[in-house]
Amino acid sequence: MEANFGHLQHLSIRIDFGTVVRKPSGSVRFLQPISDRQKLPGLVSAFQQPLRLSNRCRTVSVETSCYRENISDLTLETEIFHPFDKDLLLKNKSQEVRPLLNGRCIYLVGMMGSGKTTIGKILARELGYTFSDSDTLVEQDVGGTSVADIFKLHGEVFFRDKETEVLKKLSLMHGFVISTGGGIVVRPINWKYMRNGISIWLDVPLEALAKRIAAVGTDSRPLLHHESGNAYMKAFRRLSVLLEERGDAYANANAKVCLGSLADKLGLSDVCNLTPADIAIEALVQIRHFLEQKDDYATT
Ligand SMILES: Nc1ncnc2c1ncn2[C@@H]1O[C@H](COP(=O)(O)OP(=O)(O)O)[C@@H](O)[C@H]1O
Numbered sequence: 001m002e003a004n005f006g007h008l009q010h011l012s013i014r015i016d017f018g019t020v021v022r023k024p025s026g027s028v029r030f031l032q033p034i035s036d037r038q039k040l041p042g043l044v045s046a047f048q049q050p051l052r053l054s055n056r057c058r059t060v061s062v063e064t065s066c067y068r069e070n071i072s073d074l075t076l077e078t079e080i081f082h083p084f085d086k087d088l089l090l091k092n093k094s095q096e097v098r099p100l101l102n103g104r105c106i107y108l109v110g111m112m113g114s115g116k117t118t119i120g121k122i123l124a125r126e127l128g129y130t131f132s133d134s135d136t137l138v139e140q141d142v143g144g145t146s147v148a149d150i151f152k153l154h155g156e157v158f159f160r161d162k163e164t165e166v167l168k169k170l171s172l173m174h175g176f177v178i179s180t181g182g183g184i185v186v187r188p189i190n191w192k193y194m195r196n197g198i199s200i201w202l203d204v205p206l207e208a209l210a211k212r213i214a215a216v217g218t219d220s221r222p223l224l225h226h227e228s229g230n231a232y233m234k235a236f237r238r239l240s241v242l243l244e245e246r247g248d249a250y251a252n253a254n255a256k257v258c259l260g261s262l263a264d265k266l267g268l269s270d271v272c273n274l275t276p277a278d279i280a281i282e283a284l285v286q287i288r289h290f291l292e293q294k295d296d297y298a299t300t
């Protein structure tokens with residue numbers, strides 16, 4: 001679709017270029033009057049004036065060309081990614097999000113291998129939350145029996161019932177980041193419990209999922225056991241079927257981190273180059289956007 005660019009806005013902002021090693025990129029977010037706050041993907045090009053550095057910052061003029069009517073009290077907010085300041089960015093983003101959460105739990109949903117545990121632990125650490133894993137809680141409920149053995153001894157329906165029981169208990173908690181089992185999205189009742197918190201979907205391409213699972217093996221994932229072929233193909237085939245069966249269930253989440261889009265935004269050619277910190281930062285950004293829109297909605 002042909003972009004409809006209107007008048008140019010010349011804005012001055014301060015960006016710390018001390019550590020940026022590549023052309024800054026990001027997206028421009030115009031804080032409109034409450035009723036119309038949205039992220040506006042615009043053409044952002046930062047012209048670094050050859051100015052003297054002072055306390056590691058350099059004032060630049062940023063030219064955006066995007067069409068907006070009656071831009072009034074325009075506040076420019078950019079998300080410039082500082083490759084070496086990821087820890088700082090993580091801290092900044094978690095400090096922004098924490099008060100908005102107001103103790104609500106965060107539920108990570110996504111296919112097996114999407115990074116729910118890995119990213120969940122980072123989010124819990126940064127937010128000062130407790131990390132929990134629904135699979136682990138199910139195993140504890142069944143006397144320490146592994147998920148694989150629960151499937152073998154009691155069957156999947158028994159496992160799903162236990163999963164819902166665990167989620168019901170978690171829905172009464174505060175201050176938890178929960179890595180959920182990949183199939184939790186299938187039962188509508190589970191969404192009822194997760195609605196007490198914020199759910200975020202880690203949307204990872206199948207190829208990357210299969211690669212990750214092939215690297216760690218499928219022993220702990222009983223739904224991937226019954227396939228022939230090498231580890232990658234076995235995982236890829238089974239994950240494809242599961243994703244097909246689950247259809248749009250994951251899209252019920254309140255927020256989403258699409259690794260493909262994130263890689264594009266960061267100028268990376270492959271999602272495998274995204275670090276857990278990159279993904280955790282984006283998760284915090286998306287959670288914040290959801291909460292701000294939700295609060296706007298609540299106050300309009
Ligand atoms: N961003 C990432 N880049 C590379 N490997 C990852 C990334 N996130 C997770 N992994 C790896 O993928 C595998 C599955 O991650 P995990 O967090 O256990 O996923 P889940 O809890 O969704 O099943 C683990 O071996 C983990 O180290």
Ligand SMILES: O=C(O)C1=C[C@@H](OP(=O)(O)O)[C@@H](O)[C@H](O)C1
Nearest residue numbers: 111112113135181182183221222
């Ligand atoms: O996708 C699924 O149905 C499952 C995913 C697993 O959790 P992970 O997503 O942590 O692998 C575990 O709950 C069980 O093997 C079923």
